[in-house]
Amino acid sequence: MTSAPDLRARLYTSLYRIRRTEEEIARAYPTDKVKSPVHLSLGQESVAVGVCEALRPTDIVFATYRGHAAYLAKGGDLKAMIAELYGKEDGCARGKAGSMHLVDIAAGMMGTSAIVGTTIPQAVGYALAEKMRGRDTVVVCFFGDGAMDEGVFHESLNFAALKKLPVLFVCENNGYAIFTPVSARVPAENFCERARAYRIPARRVEDGDVEELHQATVEAAEQIRSGGGPRFLEVMTSRWAEHVGPGEDDHLNYRSRAELESWKAKDAVPRLAAKLDPALRARIERAIEAEIADAFAFAEASPFPADRELFDHVFGG
């Protein structure tokens, strides 16, 4: 069992690493060196961190085009991520993927998709394979509230429940599909009820508390590993930057400033920082700043892929 101080240090390390990486990407973006659209995780870091810190390295994560946080939280290589954003050959997919399709198979981070809802059934299929082979892997699938509008969500939950598959569905509810609020898309915001309709136990984490989410995931993962079938977590959160791109979009007035400010007031990063020993916190932050600087320098120095790579890997054989 991890002690509470150790766990907090781990959670903070991951949170701070993602926050600062995203801020540095936003800072670097105007240089045009990031050759890819970016859907930043700023404001939503605690979802990936709370869940992934409760997993084993052998567990599997499927996520979305807003996937920087999940990739880093699951142990994805930071240098390879920044090089991928730069379109370089040392990127996690040699530049062919970009920000929207991050992948680190060794870390259990499956490739992300830019089509909303698309990875949900893949997580279910992966879980089916693990169950067939008698492994106790937990497969986590992150998706946004927008994916709740897709038919494949229902098909996937139905099948996962039918076959009692080891999947943890995690809905990151940031309230918007680009600019369109949940209220314009559904008659009732009853996402947990939808999961329960398929006999999947569901729980909502209200205010982005990373420790609460971590504990909820520990419990869900134990139940899943012991053969209890899928679980569903809805995590309320807030996207601070624009849907795509490094900037803010509050001037467009599609959401109230008060709403955003209320989320910023309960930012998980300083909340957790306040619980840490200041010296420990400083050590963590120093190490991460150096790691991030290294990653950007690595991406700068890496070459672009050779022209001949255009035709590589079209087929799997």
Next chain:
Amino acid sequence: MSSAAESNREITYAEALYEAVSREMERDPAVFVFGLGVDDPKGMYGTTLDLHRRFGADRNFDTPLSEDAMTGVAIGAALAGMRPIHVHQRMDFLLLCMNQLVNVAAKSSYMFSGQVRVPMVVRGIVGRSWGQGAQHSQSLQSYFMHVPGLKVAAPVTPHDAKGCMIAAIRDDSPVIFIEHRMLYKNRGYVPEDSYEVKFGQARILAKGDDVTLVAVSHMVVEAVRARAHLAAIGIEAEVIDPVTLAPLDIDTIVASARRTGRLLVVDNDWTNCGASAEIVTQVIERTQDETPVKVARMGFAPVPCPTTKPLENLFYPNARTIAARALDLVKGSPQGWMPDGAEAREIAEFKGPF
């Protein structure tokens, strides 16, 4: 060495598919079959009959309809190292799977620079006859040929059905496997042992010097019959079955067309933007600086498939119309000739209700 009995062993196309799948399930525990109805008492025309009794209920299982999610499930299982075979009793339902097939299955190897593979077989059964109508008769090969990363096989003989299925299951890429149900009862020589029919190698089914007939799926059977009509009036047609449409063995087709100077492509699909357009274009690109090859195409009438039999008969090319079109191509002008002949036996004999 095969014995005399072995060299004479004839089984049906459906039996050949069953043999291929069951042999691969014996050989590789990663292979499993799923799809609506695969473990029902009919066993998908016998091609999956009782596989669950032989290999266990988790290796041949029924599913909710959910074609979209089930395709994603196949991809997820393939990403985890399994070799799923997803069966669709009618090819038309693949339109519900297009996001997963085109956006994920076809692209994952490339997007993730070869770090993942998606070895899966999607069996699409083409319905025809007994009033299947507009939504139960399509074969859609051009949709899949268009997308880099997908392979498309449409074997015609029992021999190729078995060999292509084994090759498809062992392939590390997603394979769209097109089965025309009017072929299921065809009998032919099939070796007992397991073997692969290599993708991208066309078969020359009959030699001829006057015209090259390239046909796809069930239209190969009609083209062979058309060849007999043509032979009766002294025209020798060469008949080529591409076997796989992606990869496409254009070299064999070009060599034949170059020799005969005339190419008629007959698709079991619409002609516009279809396999026939692709084949003809590639032949012209390769031969235009030489003596040009005269070309023609046949396929479905440019309408949705009608249900009523008299109109349905007009919708499809058949042995007689293929022979007539080939003669016009050979002579260089409409000849007004139409051979006598009955409707194809497998179509005339097929009875419903489904």
